[in-house]
Amino acid sequence: MSSQARELETLATSDYKFGWVTDIEQESAPPGLNEDIIRFISEKKNEPDWLLEWRLKAYRHWLTMTDPLKRKKSEQWAMVTYPDIDYQSIVYYAAPKNAGDGPASLDEVDPELLATYEKLGIPLEEQKMLAGVAVDAVFDSVSVATTFKETLAEAGVIFCSFSEAVQDHPDLVRQYLGSVVPHTDNYFAALNSAVFSDGSFCYIPKGVRCPMELSTYFRINAANTGQFERTLVIAEEGAYVSYLEGCTAPMRDENQLHAAVVELVALDNAQIKYSTVQNWYPGDIDGKGGIYNFVTKRGACRGANSKISWTQVETGSAITWKYPSCILQGDNSVGEFYSVAVTSLKQQADTGTKMIHIGKNTRSTVISKGISALLGQNTYRGAVQVLKGAHNARNFTQCDSMLIGDQCGAHTFPYIDVRNPSAQVEHEATTSKIGEDQIFYCNQRGISTEDAVSMIVNGFCKEVLAELPMEFAVEAQKLLGISLEGSVG
Amino acid sequence: MLEIRNLHAGVEGAEILHGIDLAVNAGEIHAIMGPNGSGKSTLAQVLAGHEAYSVTEGEVIYEGQDLLDMDPDERAVHGVFLAFQYPVEIPGVNSAYFLRTALNALRTARDEEEVDAIDFLTLIRDKLKLVEMDEKFLKRSVNEGFSGGEKKRHEILQMAVLEPRLAILDETDSGLDIDALRIVANGVNTLYSADKATIVVTHYQRLLNNIVPDFVHVMLDGRIVQSGDKTLALELEEKGYDWIKEEHATHSV
Numbered sequence: 001m002s003s004q005a006r007e008l009e010t011l012a013t014s015d016y017k018f019g020w021v022t023d024i025e026q027e028s029a030p031p032g033l034n035e036d037i038i039r040f041i042s043e044k045k046n047e048p049d050w051l052l053e054w055r056l057k058a059y060r061h062w063l064t065m066t067d068p069l070k071r072k073k074s075e076q077w078a079m080v081t082y083p084d085i086d087y088q089s090i091v092y093y094a095a096p097k098n099a100g101d102g103p104a105s106l107d108e109v110d111p112e113l114l115a116t117y118e119k120l121g122i123p124l125e126e127q128k129m130l131a132g133v134a135v136d137a138v139f140d141s142v143s144v145a146t147t148f149k150e151t152l153a154e155a156g157v158i159f160c161s162f163s164e165a166v167q168d169h170p171d172l173v174r175q176y177l178g179s180v181v182p183h184t185d186n187y188f189a190a191l192n193s194a195v196f197s198d199g200s201f202c203y204i205p206k207g208v209r210c211p212m213e214l215s216t217y218f219r220i221n222a223a224n225t226g227q228f229e230r231t232l233v234i235a236e237e238g239a240y241v242s243y244l245e246g247c248t249a250p251m252r253d254e255n256q257l258h259a260a261v262v263e264l265v266a267l268d269n270a271q272i273k274y275s276t277v278q279n280w281y282p283g284d285i286d287g288k289g290g291i292y293n294f295v296t297k298r299g300a301c302r303g304a305n306s307k308i309s310w311t312q313v314e315t316g317s318a319i320t321w322k323y324p325s326c327i328l329q330g331d332n333s334v335g336e337f338y339s340v341a342v343t344s345l346k347q348q349a350d351t352g353t354k355m356i357h358i359g360k361n362t363r364s365t366v367i368s369k370g371i372s373a374l375l376g377q378n379t380y381r382g383a384v385q386v387l388k389g390a391h392n393a394r395n396f397t398q399c400d401s402m403l404i405g406d407q408c409g410a411h412t413f414p415y416i417d418v419r420n421p422s423a424q425v426e427h428e429a430t431t432s433k434i435g436e437d438q439i440f441y442c443n444q445r446g447i448s449t450e451d452a453v454s455m456i457v458n459g460f461c462k463e464v465l466a467e468l469p470m471e472f473a474v475e476a477q478k479l480l481g482i483s484l485e486g487s488v489g
Numbered sequence: 490m491l492e493i494r495n496l497h498a499g500v501e502g503a504e505i506l507h508g509i510d511l512a513v514n515a516g517e518i519h520a521i522m523g524p525n526g527s528g529k530s531t532l533a534q535v536l537a538g539h540e541a542y543s544v545t546e547g548e549v550i551y552e553g554q555d556l557l558d559m560d561p562d563e564r565a566v567h568g569v570f571l572a573f574q575y576p577v578e579i580p581g582v583n584s585a586y587f588l589r590t591a592l593n594a595l596r597t598a599r600d601e602e603e604v605d606a607i608d609f610l611t612l613i614r615d616k617l618k619l620v621e622m623d624e625k626f627l628k629r630s631v632n633e634g635f636s637g638g639e640k641k642r643h644e645i646l647q648m649a650v651l652e653p654r655l656a657i658l659d660e661t662d663s664g665l666d667i668d669a670l671r672i673v674a675n676g677v678n679t680l681y682s683a684d685k686a687t688i689v690v691t692h693y694q695r696l697l698n699n700i701v702p703d704f705v706h707v708m709l710d711g712r713i714v715q716s717g718d719k720t721l722a723l724e725l726e727e728k729g730y731d732w733i734k735e736e737h738a739t740h741s742v
């Protein structure tokens with residue numbers, strides 16, 4: 001490695017501000033995956049039998065599936081490469097000791113954990129928090145705290161950890177779990193269904209506009225541990241909710257697997273806005289360490305006039321592999337996908353969306369901004385399907401790529417399948433290079449190269465950032481700047 | 490203020506400037522003229538520090554310091570401003586944000602306090618008047634979709650906000666209609682003061698009717714081959730460059 005590359009490396013990795021480890025007593029399962037481990041997890045969580053059976057069914061199905069990496073070359077469609085994952089060396093359950101009985105009230109939460117979240121910029125004491133944002137904090141395999149529960153309960157909103165929902169609202173969980181992403185969906189969804197540990201559950205009753213932003217903050221802390229969380233958001237008729245998730249992890253030399261499943265259900269006239277700011281540890285310039293972010297996210301617009309909107313800002317992870325999608329079943333339903341994906345260092349991202357138009361007059365909008373720097377590889381993969389009965393379906397897709405430097409890559413794979421002649425599907429794509437001349441122009445006005453890159457990139461992503469809730473847009477802007485520091489000159 | 494001595498510069502192997510000598514004192518206005526491709530913009534870019542050009546020989550002293558040793562943003566902090574011949578578009582970044590970021594970058598580097606959004610608005614409104622630009626430009630992305638003339642006026646707006654000590658205007662008059670030409674010239678004259686200096690690169694005498702230069706230099710093939718007062722520009726307007734080319738050709742044999 002040249003000395004300049006080394007310099008970049010130090011710069012780039014020292015910029016990951018969340019790379020420290022919390023020293024806390026852990027309770028964990030032995031590494032490896034078998035039915036006993038699944039029983040162990042289920043028992044730890046005191047789950048009803050039906051859920052254990054559900055997990056085991058998923059596990060047995062998973063055993064029949066082929067690891068996407070071990071498929072024949074011709075069947076490996078994702079533009080990512082990674083060494084084999086040894087599923088028997090992963091720890092499937094890790095939790096801070098004392099947290100085993102589900103989330104404690106805030107007074108009982110280990111001060112070490114409160115300090116951890118405070119350091120991450122997520123204070124959990126309600127008086128210190130951003131007004132109007134309720135947080136569920138998930139630490140490794142368990143939820144350690146959920147704030148503002150009472151305020152939300154007054155509005156009839158249920159916001160709690162998934163484990164709690166299983167105990168307190170089993171019927172809702174049973175009705176909706178796996179109804180959008182069945183355990184047979186894909187390899188990682190099956191794995192998640194078998195071993196998922198915790199996550200967030202949120203239910204907005206009929207006609208209620210959720211009075212605050214809901215957010216989940218995921219933190220992987222333990223080594224050699226996979227994080228498999230499960231999120232379920234249900235918006236009843238006429239309900240509205242805006243939900244945000246954030247993620248970080250310590251810097252470690254080994255790769256860690258994160259295989260989450262998120263399911264959204266919107267009934268008649270309901271709206272769900274789901275935003276993600278993903279900043280898992282990306283690994284270093286040699287591709288050492290970092291999170292494998294293999295996530296299945298899907299929303300079902302079941303009701304007429306319902307709307308699901310995905311916004312994601314993906315700056316972290318060694319490999320990101322996810323396609324937040326919308327099933328537009330209800331007539332006049334609307335699906336949106338706004339995405340910024342940054343790949344710097346040796347990061348790889350294969351991300352996009354799938355819009356499935358089933359109902360009449362369904363509409364979808366896709367705006368994707370991919371930014372590649374250093375050795376990053378960024379792929380947009382998006383599918384638009386218009387089924388026979390989807391009269392007057394409309395889709396607009398815009399897919400822009402920006403390259404910083406000449407060793408990175410950007411790729412675009414749009415798949416369009418239209419079976420109704422009244423449909424209108426538009427696709428636009430551009431690729432640009434962050435120009436030396438743009439940077440020089442900014443420099444000439446006194447703006448440093450780093451600030452110039454950050455400004456130009458933020459300008460490029462403007463339409464997507466505008467979709468984030470205000471409180472997080474500023475954070476996301478800073479994050480974009482930080483993750484590209486050291487990528488020019 | 491600025492002293493250029495035997496400056497040789499070019500791009501990857503090909504020398505474009507073959508030894509430029511030029512001294513500019515505070516309070517002076519210098520015009521640089523010369524045929525297309527003679528190296529005027531190259532000189533301007535080298536002074537601003539564009540990394541595509543490398544300096545192979547010579548030196549540039551600016552206010553007692555080695556200008557070539559400074560990064561482009563450092564030069565800006567020290568008061569060097571270039572109005573670009575081809576201003577660059579920055580999609581998604583609105584002009585107001587860009588200008589405030591630039592102003593605050595300069596102020597921070599000079600240990601001055603940053604200007605907040607409200608004070609900035611007062612300041613910029615004042616400057617907009619000077620270049621007779623509508624406030625709506627502030628909300629538009631930098632130079633994106635601006636007409637040729639709008640881009641040039643936007644350059645002068647930036648100059649008015651950043652208040653440089655050494656301003657280099659590279660063909661700021663090209664593409665301007667008669668009114669815009671007057672506005673730009675008026676802007677430059679209003680910003681003029683005895684502790685500042687301006688270098689105007691232009692092809693046309695008509696700009697020099699409004700911005701009256703103390704010195705006029707003619708560049709040819711990467712050299713300044715003739716210098717004089719404002720009457721030189723008039724002479725060029727009348728006779729073109731051929732006589733200089735001929736004269737220069739015989740000299741250099």
Ligand SMILES: Nc1ncnc2c1ncn2[C@@H]1O[C@H](COP(=O)(O)OP(=O)(O)OP(=O)(O)O)[C@@H](O)[C@H]1O
Pocket residue numbers: 500505523524525526527528529530531532541574
């Ligand atoms: N980046 C570059 N790469 C290659 N050649 C260059 C570059 N910049 C300038 N040149 C060449 O150097 C010469 C001088 O160009 P320059 O732009 O300085 O001329 P100019 O005097 O400003 O001309 P004009 O009046 O047309 O603006 C030209 O032949 C030009 O093609």
Ligand SMILES: [Mg+2]
Pocket residue numbers: 529530531574659660
């Ligand atoms: Mg020129």
